[in-house]
Amino acid sequence: MKDILEQLKQQGYKLTKPREKVLEVLMHNHFAISAQDIHQKIKIIDKASVYRVLNLLEEFGLVNIENVNNEKLYCLARDPHHHVICKKCGYSEEVACTYSFDDFKNFINVQHQLTLTGLCKKCSN
Amino acid sequence: MKDILEQLKQQGYKLTKPREKVLEVLMHNHFAISAQDIHQKIKIIDKASVYRVLNLLEEFGLVNIENVNNEKLYCLARDPHHHVICKKCGYSEEVACTYSFDDFKNFINVQHQLTLTGLCKKCSN
DNA sequence: ATAGCTATTGCAAATGATTTGCAATTGTGA
DNA sequence: TCACAATTGCAAATCATTTGCAATAGCTAT
Ligand SMILES: [Mn+2]
Ligand SMILES: [Mn+2]
Ligand SMILES: [Zn+2]
Ligand SMILES: [Zn+2]
Numbered sequence: 001m002k003d004i005l006e007q008l009k010q011q012g013y014k015l016t017k018p019r020e021k022v023l024e025v026l027m028h029n030h031f032a033i034s035a036q037d038i039h040q041k042i043k044i045i046d047k048a049s050v051y052r053v054l055n056l057l058e059e060f061g062l063v064n065i066e067n068v069n070n071e072k073l074y075c076l077a078r079d080p081h082h083h084v085i086c087k088k089c090g091y092s093e094e095v096a097c098t099y100s101f102d103d104f105k106n107f108i109n110v111q112h113q114l115t116l117t118g119l120c121k122k123c124s125n
Numbered sequence: 126m127k128d129i130l131e132q133l134k135q136q137g138y139k140l141t142k143p144r145e146k147v148l149e150v151l152m153h154n155h156f157a158i159s160a161q162d163i164h165q166k167i168k169i170i171d172k173a174s175v176y177r178v179l180n181l182l183e184e185f186g187l188v189n190i191e192n193v194n195n196e197k198l199y200c201l202a203r204d205p206h207h208h209v210i211c212k213k214c215g216y217s218e219e220v221a222c223t224y225s226f227d228d229f230k231n232f233i234n235v236q237h238q239l240t241l242t243g244l245c246k247k248c249s250n
Numbered sequence: 251a252t253a254g255c256t257a258t259t260g261c262a263a264a265t266g267a268t269t270t271g272c273a274a275t276t277g278t279g280a
Numbered sequence: 281t282c283a284c285a286a287t288t289g290c291a292a293a294t295c296a297t298t299t300g301c302a303a304t305a306g307c308t309a310t
Binding site for chain 4: 014035051070
């Protein structure tokens with residue numbers, strides 16, 4: 001985490017409580033989590049600020065994002081990976097990303113967002 | 126299209142103008158399109174109804190959905206495929222889906238949603 | 251340690267996509 | 281043609297996310 005805060009500082013961004021707290025949550029939460037749920041865990045921080053931090057992290061490519069049910073789920077971009085998410089209970093597991101989608105004729109800088117949804121063992125009973 | 130309407134009728138759904146019109150738009154639009162844009166093209170139909178039709182099609186697995194900038198983009202599920210979408214202008218191209226993501230230990234019925242975003246030729250100048 | 255400047259915050263209000271309640275309308279099968 | 285349930289349009293509600301703005305808090309140079 002220090003690394004990330006430092007990296008931001010290098011870019012001229014201040015080291016503030018919202019940035020520290022949001023990163024803390026992301027660090028301790030290896031799976032996909034929404035802005036709302038992040039805010040739930042750190043109510044001292046205003047929701048708007050949570051969103052602002054997440055958008056900053058997104059700009060810097062420091063988070064992976066996926067969309068489920070009209071909300072964005074975030075997690076720190078460590079190794080390239082994705083998540084399988086249970087549509088019913090929200091439980092998710094990490095899946096290594098072994099794919100590359102990059103050779104396009106008419107596009108450059110193509111990024112991929114792979115969202116896998118299904119039913120977890122529990123919910124399929 | 127007749128096929129799809131028939132298929133719905135078989136399931137006990139009525140053959141209505143909103144369903145006909147929305148399907149018509151999807152038929153003639155091979156790329157990813159939003160509910161808003163669909164409504165734009167058929168203002169005779171109420172926006173709420175557009176959403177209701179799209180949700181119905183989703184239930185039946187008749188559309189592919191991807192999320193870009195907090196809105197869902199729809200297109201008829203013909204052959205498995207995805208889209209590369211320009212982040213700047215929205216231009217999109219179809220990409221065949223040659224991937225399979227299905228063997229999971231703790232999940233069943235896993236569906237994938239792959240969204241590719243980048244910059245199109247035009248916008249990268 | 252202090253002061254000053256600017257980035258960043260919290261708050262409240264705005265936005266934009268999507269959903270919902272309900273009364274009026276329409277498709278369907280009898 | 282009738283009757284009934286499904287579906288619609290409309291307006292209001294929701295829900296996630298963004299934004300304007302005045303107050304606050306980092307950072308840098310005194
Ligand atoms: Mn993760
Ligand atoms: Mn398509
Ligand atoms: Zn589950
Ligand atoms: Zn473009």
